[in-house]
Amino acid sequence: MALSALPPHVKVKDEVRDILENCKSVTYAVNTKELVELATRDAREDGWHYVEYDVPGKGRVLEAKACQVKNGVSANYVDPYMRRRDPNAMVIADTLPTDKVTHQERFNTDFSSIRTETFEWLKQQDLAVFFFHSGVKECGYPSMVIAPANAGFFALGLSQLQGIIDIEKETDEFDIRGILFIAPPFRHTHYDGKQVVVHNRSEVYHEIFSFNLYPGPSAKKGVYSILLHFGQLENWLTAHASSVRVSTPYGNKTVVMHEGASGGGKSEMLEHIHRNHDGSIIFGTNSVTGERKKVVLPEVCSLEPNTDDMTLCLNHHQKNDGKLYITDAESGWFIRTDHITHYGCDPDIEAMTISPKEPLLFLNIDAQPNGTALVWDHIEDEPGKKCPNPRYVYPRHLSDSVVKEPVAVDVRSFGLRAPVCTKDFPTYGIVGLFHVLPPAIAWLWRLVAPRGFGNPSIVDEAGMQSEGVGSFWPFVTGKRVRYANLLLDQVKAYTKTKYVLIPNQHIGAWEVKFNSEWISREYLARRSGSAITRDEVVPSRCPLLGYSMKEVNLEGQTFGKELLRVETQPEVGEAAYDIGAEKLVNFFKEQLELYRHEDALDPLGKKIIEAVFQDASVAEYDALMDGACLE
16 A cells, blocks of 8 residues: 555654645655656656646746656656756755855845745645665665656656665654755746756755756755765765776776766776677777777676766775775666667667666657667757767666675776867877876876866866866865865875776877777776786876876787877877877866865875976876875
8 A cells, every 4th residue: 555644753854744744645655666657647648748837927838758668767858958967056055164156146045935935836736755865774864855746757767866765664763864855847937947956954954956857966966965965074975986896807806996077987987898790899090090990809808887976985884905995875877878879889788778677767868658768869959969968777786797795996097088189189188098197196186077078968168177076076065175185085095096097089189989998997907916017107298197008908909109198199299299288287277276275175185286386297296195006
């Protein structure tokens, strides 16, 4: 029998209880099956469930359409702007310390009256409610969501990403510490049609008001904000990273943790290399000459995914053995498929999504009622222009190979979405196949976290942008210096972890897409029992890139200096490289200026940052911290 009232062991504030007791109706969901049904409960004869609301001054506004498909639920937003995360969605309503814009600053009004209006609007709706744990149960952050029932697809996505609890089976007191309120019409009535997510914090309670239905800034990153807020109070971090245990054909196992801004290749780190039918790999194409580099690997590594985006670094998991232990903060993964453009491109993902063990949620996929959602069939933003952010949510329990226990990180990589760089078009796309980073430089890359070229995940601005501390700064509600110190504490503590920088999309004049990441993973996994020595590297021409490999040999396939040191490419040369390096260094200095006068910054951090402004050499960075990156 369906749950009909709030269970007595669930502890909520009186104003939340008032909403639930005085709204038109409440559907208390206890499993995803109920939310799958709710997502299209009011489908019309054409098979579409229309998610629409009465908006004063605008009439009936259609936000999205959802339909049942053979492999789950497919939902699409009417407004192309809603198909990607707006990086400016977050505003802060409370008075706790923050470096983020407040509601008062941005909108010239206090949030308290809009908060009351939101509660009153919710009381006029049919609602859907369910319960979950932000992070994992052991974090201790019982949470819930209150959403309009007709936005069932949004609730389904949140439940697959963060989990859903059968609250009747919970025996302990469930004292709510995190809560999401969903009120889509307010983006039209109060926020000029923009994605706005308002955070209202205390030291024990975190409210999120999502005034839009794209899950990126709320169902996903909003919960991330809860973890970052409570975690910094308890001296631990949730890293913006994927991680995978890589097993070579020879039995070696290596755990790679891959961080980076949106579009930096986190989900792709969990994918197998895209191969041709004959088993070969087109590593890249030279954008000037048209030359193609083909690679043949007789065997590739097997992969056991651990985390996709939100990676818990909990204190009680650490073993003080020089390595960082991590586990997943999420129950499901929000996977982008813009790089999957046709059938056969990625057989693993195609098999997982075409015939899943349970219904999936698809977003920005051009599917029809009762058809099959195909991950390469992306909806068009306008005629002839595909949406760059097609997604699906994949519950991690559906994967037989997923790692469930905490694992120790061997290699900590950082991804950069790099543009093409040539003599005629010099850019910061000067990063080779991979670079070995001294710990000090690795920390700097996480402080700056460049968003890079052609980001498909967000509504982007022109030029190079920074996502800041650890690349999770867009989701932080507090002070940046606090997280800079926590990141530095990690680098200082886990001296047996090695750091590398890996580009995707381009290596100088070569278009490589994510092959650079996959080939680097194959090579580094095979090197797990053999440390990279100083004889194998040279200092990079741009010191912020650490050390460059002299040569990389992978199963008889040689990657020479042109793919390891971009300045040696004839299509680039040293002059164009230096222009790109100057752009990169200046960008770092611009971003690091934010920290130069922060009294609360760790003294070692201040030394590292000053080294950037003094144009330090790689050796000088290497000498600043323990934990040598080379043997």
